[in-house]
Amino acid sequence: MNNGHDAACGAALQGCVPARRPQGLRHNLTVMLIVCAASAIVFTQNGGGLDPASLLKPLADSWPSYSGDYTGRRYSALTQVNQSNVKNLTLAFAAKVTGGPGSGGGGRGGPNPEGPQTFTGGEGDGSVTVGGATQIKGAVLSVNGVLYVTAPDNVWALDAHDGKEIWHYFWKTKGGTHIGNRGVAMWGNYLYFVTPDDYFISLDARTGKERWHKEAAPFSQQYFMTSAPMTIGNHIIVGTGNDLDSPGYLMSFDPETGAQQWRFYTVPMNPGDPGLETWKSLDAARHGGGHPWLPGVYDPESHLYIFGTGNPTPAYMSTPRGAGLDNLFTCAIVALNVDTGKMEWYYQTSPHDTHDWDSAQTPVLVDGDFRGSGPRKMVLTASRNGYYFTLDRRTGEHMVTSTFSDTVNWAKPGLNAKGQPVRDPAKDNHIAGALVSAANGGSTNWPPPAYSPDTGLLYVPTAETYAMYYLTETDPRGAMGLGGKDEVSVGTMGSFISAIDYKTGKTVWKHKFRSAGNPRGAQGLLTTAGKLLFGGDVSGNFVAFDPANGKTLWHSQIGQVTNAPETYMVDGRQHVLVAAGDTLYSFTLYQ
Amino acid sequence: MVSACSAVSALIVVTSFGISAQRRDYPNRPPADPAAVERGKALYGVNCQFCHGADTRGGDSGPSLLRSGIVLDDQHGELMAPVVRAGRPGMPKFTLTDDQIADVAAFVHTFRAAGYDESRLKPPSIVVGDAKAGETFFNAKCSACHSPTGDLRGIATKIVEPRLLQQTWLLPGSGAGRGAAPPVQVKPTTVTVTLPTGEKVEGRLERVDDFMVALTQADGTRRSFRTNGDTPKVEIHDPLQPHKDLLRTYSDADIHNVTAYLVTLK
Numbered sequence: 001m002n003n004g005h006d007a008a009c010g011a012a013l014q015g016c017v018p019a020r021r022p023q024g025l026r027h028n029l030t031v032m033l034i035v036c037a038a039s040a041i042v043f044t045q046n047g048g049g050l051d052p053a054s055l056l057k058p059l060a061d062s063w064p065s066y067s068g069d070y071t072g073r074r075y076s077a078l079t080q081v082n083q084s085n086v087k088n089l090t091l092a093f094a095a096k097v098t099g100g101p102g103s104g105g106g107g108r109g110g111p112n113p114e115g116p117q118t119f120t121g122g123e124g125d126g127s128v129t130v131g132g133a134t135q136i137k138g139a140v141l142s143v144n145g146v147l148y149v150t151a152p153d154n155v156w157a158l159d160a161h162d163g164k165e166i167w168h169y170f171w172k173t174k175g176g177t178h179i180g181n182r183g184v185a186m187w188g189n190y191l192y193f194v195t196p197d198d199y200f201i202s203l204d205a206r207t208g209k210e211r212w213h214k215e216a217a218p219f220s221q222q223y224f225m226t227s228a229p230m231t232i233g234n235h236i237i238v239g240t241g242n243d244l245d246s247p248g249y250l251m252s253f254d255p256e257t258g259a260q261q262w263r264f265y266t267v268p269m270n271p272g273d274p275g276l277e278t279w280k281s282l283d284a285a286r287h288g289g290g291h292p293w294l295p296g297v298y299d300p301e302s303h304l305y306i307f308g309t310g311n312p313t314p315a316y317m318s319t320p321r322g323a324g325l326d327n328l329f330t331c332a333i334v335a336l337n338v339d340t341g342k343m344e345w346y347y348q349t350s351p352h353d354t355h356d357w358d359s360a361q362t363p364v365l366v367d368g369d370f371r372g373s374g375p376r377k378m379v380l381t382a383s384r385n386g387y388y389f390t391l392d393r394r395t396g397e398h399m400v401t402s403t404f405s406d407t408v409n410w411a412k413p414g415l416n417a418k419g420q421p422v423r424d425p426a427k428d429n430h431i432a433g434a435l436v437s438a439a440n441g442g443s444t445n446w447p448p449p450a451y452s453p454d455t456g457l458l459y460v461p462t463a464e465t466y467a468m469y470y471l472t473e474t475d476p477r478g479a480m481g482l483g484g485k486d487e488v489s490v491g492t493m494g495s496f497i498s499a500i501d502y503k504t505g506k507t508v509w510k511h512k513f514r515s516a517g518n519p520r521g522a523q524g525l526l527t528t529a530g531k532l533l534f535g536g537d538v539s540g541n542f543v544a545f546d547p548a549n550g551k552t553l554w555h556s557q558i559g560q561v562t563n564a565p566e567t568y569m570v571d572g573r574q575h576v577l578v579a580a581g582d583t584l585y586s587f588t589l590y591q
Numbered sequence: 592m593v594s595a596c597s598a599v600s601a602l603i604v605v606t607s608f609g610i611s612a613q614r615r616d617y618p619n620r621p622p623a624d625p626a627a628v629e630r631g632k633a634l635y636g637v638n639c640q641f642c643h644g645a646d647t648r649g650g651d652s653g654p655s656l657l658r659s660g661i662v663l664d665d666q667h668g669e670l671m672a673p674v675v676r677a678g679r680p681g682m683p684k685f686t687l688t689d690d691q692i693a694d695v696a697a698f699v700h701t702f703r704a705a706g707y708d709e710s711r712l713k714p715p716s717i718v719v720g721d722a723k724a725g726e727t728f729f730n731a732k733c734s735a736c737h738s739p740t741g742d743l744r745g746i747a748t749k750i751v752e753p754r755l756l757q758q759t760w761l762l763p764g765s766g767a768g769r770g771a772a773p774p775v776q777v778k779p780t781t782v783t784v785t786l787p788t789g790e791k792v793e794g795r796l797e798r799v800d801d802f803m804v805a806l807t808q809a810d811g812t813r814r815s816f817r818t819n820g821d822t823p824k825v826e827i828h829d830p831l832q833p834h835k836d837l838l839r840t841y842s843d844a845d846i847h848n849v850t851a852y853l854v855t856l857k
Binding site: 128 | 616617618644648649650654655657658660663664704705706707714715717718719720754757758761762765780796798799800801802825827829831834835838839841843846847850
């Protein structure tokens with residue numbers, strides 16, 4: 001679709017950030033190889049920081065990227081905490097972080113004027129106040145005994161032994177949607193993160209001092225950025241977010257300089273681009289959304305970066321996108337060559353979505369048997385639309401589709417020849433209201449699933465909800481962005497963990513969280529070689545389950561969990577780490 | 592993309608997604624000179640409106656300007672001017688001065704672009720169903736618990752707004768969205784806890800999860816119990832359960848028909 005060169009053309013028309021290297025890919029590759037050779041020396045000489053090659057290892061002692069490793073399985077090889085001793089798991093520390101310009105200070109008890117230094121950056125004039133409490137809603141990196149934690153506009157380094165704060169970085173914002181931040185990426189001794197006002201920022205991980213910041217998307221067009229960047233070799237990859245009508249894109253940056261290496265638009269931007277025939281017009285495509293707002297996964301053998309794309313826009317008023325057209329490459333799983341930024345394959349999980357159900361969820365790479373056909377290399381995804389998919393990750397070939405929600409009702413019975421659900425227009429937004437499952441939050445959302453090779457099951461946080469979707473915009477030109485409808489809840493049937501067999505798509509077990517009223521959606525998950533599955537329930541408990549059957553084994557009431565749990569080793573002790581609001585809780589064994 | 596900010600979604604997913612986009616997130620442009628806006632409006636009306644619409648949202652032959660990257664990035668006509676003067680495929684050239692284009696820009700920028708764009712038009716009534724068919728459905732599925740001459744007598748007078756009435760009969764107490772108070776009070780959920788001794792403890796359910804149940808007894812005493820699997824036995828009595836069970840069975844026509852019937856119960 002679009003590489004760095006096309007991006008320059010797009011920039012001229014759209015007023016976007018100019019591509020730094022319009023000369024094209026050959027030049028980029030040369031630069032990359034030189035940087036790669038140089039950085040190898042840096043990593044061995046200093047012995048510090050994160051060698052990108054270490055990201056290729058299975059997940060164990062450290063947690064060096066958003067999903068821990070490139071597979072997105074969130075399966076740790078650590079076994080010190082296991083099914084036989086998890087009942088003894090106990091609190092190691094609780095570390096509260098405080099966002100904003102003041103000093104931090106680790107541990108309970110709030111800001112500490114004697115605490116570590118806060119470094120402040122940002123292009124804002126300080127007049128934009130972000131209300132609401134600090135919320136940790138992303139990954140915490142754990143590298144060489146240090147934890148790197150984020151909330152929108154804020155990064156902290158904490159000691160992995162006891163959570164004491166080492167430094168804090170605060171970005172003065174110009175504004176933008178402060179919905180969450182999914183974490184930092186690391187390369188050598190450098191950290192990378194993005195802000196709601198669209199900056200790509202690099203910090204020195206040792207000190208918390210800013211190295212540089214770059215404008216990554218135009219704030220004037222109401223872009224906002226929440227994703228955790230991903231380190232792959234000498235690429236730092238990050239995607240956009242936007243709830244107005246705008247094109248989504250993924251960018252690759254040079255880790256040293258922050259210069260753009262390539263840019264991939266998820267919608268057609270120029271005449272002749274693939275997928276243009278699936279839009280009403282070029283203008284419609286160029287306002288078509290498809291924002292890749294969560295990190296993807298990486299297959300080192302094929303050099304494919306595989307990620308999900310968001311909903312088409314306008315989200316609910318779909319006629320301006322072309323009645324019945326697929327709107328590629330929105331709501332799809334997309335595989336790019338990480339060196340060139342060129343698309344190798346795609347599979348659309350929601351053709352012509354009309355409910356703002358992104359397919360941006362981080363997919364999961366699994367190697368395993370498949371119905372007697374021998375070992376296969378696959379990618380799994382459970383989509384916000386309530387459908388589960390197994391695909392061949394080298395080709396995008398469809399293998400399995402199923403539903404993992406018992407209430408989902410937006411599609412016609414059966415699947416099409418490609419294995420895709422077929423939208424039922426009767427379940428779009430209508431003036432008299434349409435009763436649709438799921439509500440806007442979806443059958444699942446950003447909280448990441450986990451996969452255990454011990455059970456062969458994918459564990460998916462699941463919500464079964466209904467809402468009435470009312471059309472409120474009667475102008476045939478439609479509304480913009482997320483406008484034009486009003487959605488009113490009619491209740492939640494339950495929140496669950498669904499354990500899905502990738503070979504059949506069948507839900508092998510489903511744990512319903514016992515609750516009263518309208519429970520929240522379930523949070524993200526972690527599984528380990530200790531035969532454990534960890535996750536927050538909908539009532540403020542942090543819970544360990546048996547991954548074979550969903551039985552509860554241990555819990556602690558810490559308040560509503562807000563991210564997916566992680567695990568790491570420090571000084572021979574395994575910690576299980578999870579966030580609840582502004583506080584990180586770490587559990588360990590003292591026996 | 593990210594979860595919507597309506598009160599409804601927040602109810603279900605508040606911790607997962609937080610409260611999302613508020614309009615204040617994207618600062619308003621400083622107000623322009625009203626005289627410039629007036630001049631710009633006149634120029635726009637003559638030169639641009641036919642294709643781009645009176646409200647800049649586009650027409651049959653011209654795209655929406657409101658969501659255009661060039662217009663969003665433009666401050667005082669400096670990015671719009673080259674397009675206006677050079678034209679585009681399908682768009683003619685216009686001979687306008689810098690000052691005139693700045694005036695047009697001032698007018699165009701008075702329209703606010705927002706991802707959470709509210710409807711600008713009041714939709715027609717949501718009542719589209721067949722009241723007779725609704726009455727038949729009501730007698731078959733609802734009349735075991737409800738009566739048009741009993742508890743629902745005058746319901747359409749008590750709840751005048753048809754959409755609120757529809758939401759209320761689908762799930763009483765769910766309200767009308769956007770934080771509006773529900774028009775009917777639902778009886779509280781109750782719980783019966785059967786202890787290993789055989790003793791039954793009953794009361795209003797305060798909270799329940801996989802590990803705890805808490806209730807308030809009729810005499811006001813609060814009691815809570817740790818649970819382990821099915822011990823002690825916990826039976827929850829949700830007065831809305833019949834309504835929840837029916838959600839899986841309705842067609843949209845059933846819903847619209849029942850609403851059309853209930854609005855006649857004045």
